[in-house]
Amino acid sequence: MILIAGGTGLLGIQVVRLLTAQGLPLRVLTRDPRKAQHLSGEHVELVTGAVQDSGAIARAVSGARTVISAIQGFSGTGDSSPRTVDLGGNNTLIQAAQQAGVEHFILLSVHGAAPDHPIELFRMKYAAEQALKASGLSWTIIRPTAYMETWAKMIGEPLVKTGKTRIFGRGTNPINFVSAYDVAQYVACAVQETSMHGEHVDVGGPENLSMRQMAETIMRETKISGTVSAVPLPLMRLTAVLMRPVNATLARQIEAGIVMDTQDMSFDPSEMRRRYPSLPFTSLADALRRDVGTGA
Numbered sequence: 001m002i003l004i005a006g007g008t009g010l011l012g013i014q015v016v017r018l019l020t021a022q023g024l025p026l027r028v029l030t031r032d033p034r035k036a037q038h039l040s041g042e043h044v045e046l047v048t049g050a051v052q053d054s055g056a057i058a059r060a061v062s063g064a065r066t067v068i069s070a071i072q073g074f075s076g077t078g079d080s081s082p083r084t085v086d087l088g089g090n091n092t093l094i095q096a097a098q099q100a101g102v103e104h105f106i107l108l109s110v111h112g113a114a115p116d117h118p119i120e121l122f123r124m125k126y127a128a129e130q131a132l133k134a135s136g137l138s139w140t141i142i143r144p145t146a147y148m149e150t151w152a153k154m155i156g157e158p159l160v161k162t163g164k165t166r167i168f169g170r171g172t173n174p175i176n177f178v179s180a181y182d183v184a185q186y187v188a189c190a191v192q193e194t195s196m197h198g199e200h201v202d203v204g205g206p207e208n209l210s211m212r213q214m215a216e217t218i219m220r221e222t223k224i225s226g227t228v229s230a231v232p233l234p235l236m237r238l239t240a241v242l243m244r245p246v247n248a249t250l251a252r253q254i255e256a257g258i259v260m261d262t263q264d265m266s267f268d269p270s271e272m273r274r275r276y277p278s279l280p281f282t283s284l285a286d287a288l289r290r291d292v293g294t295g296a
Contacts, residue, residue, distance in 0.1 A: 001063050002191065005029045005051055005093055006070030007039065010149060011108065014184035015068065019191065020044060029060045051089030052079065054096070061096040066191055068106045069093050074121045074256075075249060082124040082252075090128035094135050104138045104197065106190050108183075111143040111176075111202050111267060118259050120252065138197050140190040145204040145267050146260075148177035148214075148284050149291070155211065156218040156288075163226040168254075169233045169261030171211035176267035178205040179282040181290075186279060201276075204267035206283050211261075214284065221288040233258060 049056025073085025
């Protein structure tokens, strides 16, 4: 039995699809079963519970041989945040996995996770990595760059609907974007390949693109013309401070946008391709063509 926490997110859905296609028995932990109904089937069991609930987690982990944690609290509201989900939730999962005798724990972290990173999510993912490595469990840590589907949707949907879109800051900083579909293949591989145990696997895409280049690619591939405006960095910094007491989620997003516009977010995929040459390597243009063709 494989437990997937975060199985209803962008990445988790693809992981469920890949593993069920292999006939593997899955258990999907979800806070809202209504969001997971489309995942239920012959090989999928749905379990209701939040990762902050130790009792629910203990029940979900019971009998599982592998645990996949694809949880994230970056866009969460209320009591969901990087600290409560990416650190606290993962700690709860790790402790439950220890007690249940789980054989392998796969943690979805983030490329660049570090204890002093300016983005809280990266700091909390790093702390969860350290907790997992100290747990005594067999582990694999997968560190993807930014999901291109998430950012293509944020930039592309307004273009499609209104012919206008906004980007954070100058929009000229190179950022590596990876397809969540590709990352799911690495997770599925880690489930089966013992050679990935005890490995940190950084996963990125073939291009380092600025936000303006992403917008240009979207317009070119969708054949939609539009205008791109920018939110100035000084305004973003001020808004982030003002939003912290009233809308922590929005403040986190703005703060992340500032970092993505001002710090090195590039990635060199040469080592990844050397180690995993058979796994997919999707460009933004290819992802856009795929999603338009599938209606995604």
